[in-house]
Amino acid sequence: MAIDSSMSPTLNYMRLAMKTYKYNHRSRIEEFEALYNNFEYLFDPSFYGFEIGPGWFEIIADFVIKTDRHVTSYPDKFTDFRIFQVKEKFGGLRIYVHDQDLYLNSVIAQAERDAYLACTICGNRVYQSLGFGAQMCEEHFNMF
Secondary structure, three states: OOOOOOOOHHHHHHHHHHHHOOOOHHHHHHHHHHHHHHOHHHEOOOOOOEEOOHHHHHHHHHHHHHHHHHHHHOOOOOOOOEEEEEEEEOOEEEEEEEOOOHHHHHHHHHHHHHHHOEOOOOOOEOOOOOOOOOOOOHHHHHHO
């Protein structure tokens, strides 16, 4: 099952943002879709896409891989685990899940902390928040 891009308004933002960046914007969308398709069992059926910019892909991929490793290590403990939503809100990453433990809370907190230090478009380090409602490096902030 592929992510329905018509339902996610953020995918339109991602497409616009990725067109301003120097790599093939289709490849990053395909990477998000591949991540979802490879770990579909972790996501709730109501999940309709990653509502974040392309620069945070590595952060989300790291989160999903660590989560998969932990959840599959304890199958009896995580019978109802689901990722409901991954989005950008007020310039920060928000990950909403069901059925978590202390380790998963720390993995979510680390991903959210890492996103505050990364440009949502390219993933480069952000040295100060620009107060724009999105984390962007100086180069991309000047583009918008």
